Amino acid sequence: MTTFIIEGGHQLKGSIQPQGAKNEALQILCAVLLTPEIVTIHNIPDIIDVNKLISLLENLGVKINKIGPGSYEFQADEVNMKYLESAEFKEDGKGLRGSIMIVGPLLARFGKGYIPKPGGDKIGRRRLDTHFEGFINLGAKFRYNREDHFYGVEADRLKGTYMLLDEASVTGTANIVMAAVLAEGTTTIYNAACEPYLQQLCKMLNRMGAKISGVGSNMLIIEGVDSLKGTEHKMLPDMIEIGSWIGLAAMTKSELTIKNVSWDDLGQIPNVFRKLGITVERDGDDIHIPAHKDGYEIQSYIDGSILTVADAPWPGFTPDLLSIVLVVATQARGAVLVHQKMFESRLFFVDKLIDMGAKIILCDPHRATVIGHDFKSTLKATTMTSPDIRAGISLLIAALSAKGTSTIHNIEQIDRGYERIDERLRAIGAKIKRVN
Incomplete structure (x- = not known):
């Protein structure tokens, strides 16, 4: 089994190129x-x-x-x-x-x-x-x-x-x-x-x-x-990886540019992250995320009710990014309901985030309510195991934002979907080490 050792709490900077889809x-x-x-x-x-x-x-x-x-x-x-x-x-x-x-x-x-x-x-x-x-x-x-x-x-x-x-x-x-x-x-x-x-x-x-x-x-x-x-x-760039990097930039308060994203094929992805309060700027065919020094605030619906982010068939929001949305919301101002309609076991990884100090209520196998910390209380480093590709990258983002050194086991799950991820993250300043 291969493991990542992650020293969290560092700002990242630079540009990253998404892999093929x-x-x-x-x-x-x-x-x-x-x-x-x-x-x-x-x-x-x-x-x-x-x-x-x-x-x-x-x-x-x-x-x-x-x-x-x-x-x-x-x-x-x-x-x-x-x-x-x-x-x-x-x-x-x-x-x-x-x-x-x-x-x-x-x-x-x-x-x-x-x-x-x-x-x-x-x-x-x-x-x-x-x-x-x-x-x-x-x-x-x-x-x-x-x-x-x-x-x-x-x-x-x-x-x-x-x-x-x-x-x-x-x-x-x-x-x-x-x-x-x-x-x-x-x-x-x-x-x-x-x-x-x-x-x-x-x-x-x-x-x-x-x-x-x-x-x-x-x-x-x-x-x-x-x-x-x-x-x-x-092949197109991987929209799930693009969404992952948007979430990573927000959680680590980092200024990042995501290169050659094929904007016209991203559908709802930029809008959903904007609803979470994240500034997503278009620069040609790149995405620029400025450093969110003052955090980010989740929008409410126009009647004041809590925002719901749910998956749906295209052109709806992809279920593969709900894990990222959930992690990003842990440090937002405000609250959000994440509704995973397609898979009944995908939200079970939230117990790892709760161990790190996140305020999450798992309502049932398909729904979780997240109350954000607004960075007033950072996530705590811990040891965890990656259950699947998308939960794995979400836990990695959480670890990169957390104070202290985290360990993630079973990173073969992350390697199934993300190319040379540790090497590419180190290039933008992440403190991440791969050990057998």
Whole structure:
């Protein structure tokens, strides 16, 4: 187990460049399976979850050539479908939540796709029903081996159809889109997710020869084509990391510039942090956060009632940043209700913050009320363990703002989603050390 030792209470200064988007990478990388031609992808984050997926693709027979930092060429012209039935695949696949994303492309191009029950964060139930119901609607036969927890779909040729998704699942929509682009006829997906990362996938597939319209809306219309060609693609910056750095700047009263953030793809993120009282300035395509020497004050609603920050499907606020909002609120003036609708275990990390002196009432598994200290009482250093990626970064921000030296164990969870985070934080003045 690897550990961070953090000496908190120091102001940071400088600029930081966000990595490529993790959640986009897990979709885009699987799309290379749709063509035998070369697909070049830039701005791929060097993180555990993405590297595991690249390794899985390599084991599947995809030729991979690293052409520079974050840039790779992929060619899936000799895919080894027998690997899907091997014990090695059952082990490799279940260690990565994103492995579910290979099923749609494989089903579309090779007529079958298998996956062991995927792993990932322990933040609550994350159903796969939307994925498989979509494949069944396209004409695939579904089977599930309960003993091995092994899912499979098979079809001679997928056929386009109309479908109304039971939830606007981002990964579910992406998987169904990748299956539908090679299906016979027209597929209409209503209640589709429309996140920027899904828009990126659709634009990439259209450059490869797919015919997808309605990109950016909740209704996608896909005219099936016989084959796709190679392309080149650059991934967006990671909006979750951008939100994390905004929160870090506020909590440490630091002046920070976040470079090349793709402002137009950030949606509600700047506005939600402004509602928490944080000054978020636009400078070209950068975000500038001035040092909040006098703290920051949470806005109330116009009738004076307490602000609620809740997650919602895009263009609503992403659930991945609610952990950051919760930590930032611990030092604000005022109070906020954080409502995590999607996952029932994601707020359980607040007990660590309460141990550090935060005033938080966990109302139920989905809601927490935070009463801010207004920096009159700083958080206290402590020893803690990272339960998942987003809670891990939140605890790291808390530790960097706290007085004294904190220890965070199980930082492999943080490394799953954040590239060389200790090295990049040291570059802006953080006192953070990685030890085994």
